[in-house]
Amino acid sequence: MGTLGMIGLGRMGGSMAERLRRGGHVVVGFDSSSESGRQVDSLEALVAGLEAPRVVWVMVPAGQPTYDTVDALKLLLAPGDVVVDGGNSRYTDDQRHAIDLAEVGIGFVDAGVSGGVWGLTEGYALMVGGADEQVVRDDSELATSQVASHLERRRAAV
Numbered sequence: 001m002g003t004l005g006m007i008g009l010g011r012m013g014g015s016m017a018e019r020l021r022r023g024g025h026v027v028v029g030f031d032s033s034s035e036s037g038r039q040v041d042s043l044e045a046l047v048a049g050l051e052a053p054r055v056v057w058v059m060v061p062a063g064q065p066t067y068d069t070v071d072a073l074k075l076l077l078a079p080g081d082v083v084v085d086g087g088n089s090r091y092t093d094d095q096r097h098a099i100d101l102a103e104v105g106i107g108f109v110d111a112g113v114s115g116g117v118w119g120l121t122e123g124y125a126l127m128v129g130g131a132d133e134q135v136v137r138d139d140s141e142l143a144t145s146q147v148a149s150h151l152e153r154r155r156a157a158v
Helices: 011-022 043-048 064-076 091-102 116-122 132-137 139-145
Strands: 003-007 026-030 055-058 082-085 107-114 125-130
Touching: 003 011, 003 043, 011 026, 011 116, 026 043, 043 064, 055 064, 064 082, 064 091, 082 091, 091 107, 107 116
Parallel strands: 003 026, 003 055, 055 082, 082 107
Antiparallel strands: 107 125
């Protein structure tokens, strides 16, 4: 299992990072709050702490926070890397992110997350969309996070 970046270590992102660690994954976490238990203090440090090809989960609120984060990652990541948006963004936003990142060879996976306070112990329900090669590549992390052992895969309508 490789190293995974997690951006946004609030209630959901922090619990997801912990669940992934318990499942044997190495997680490098970043959050804008110094009180978050983050491992790095910037997006640049997060990207530098991951081996290529990188997988970076974004667990920040939908809307402008996600736009700002994905835009910053577009400048920091490299072709072959993958961004996973778990912030329950509107599907049209995800389509835009996928197109924007594809322009520079970065993959995008939309992974709507539900699980609330039980997610850490019981797992998270994930609805995953993206190109097959990116979703399958992230399958180990997704399996650790989800409730069931089955992934519902659908091809992103981009």
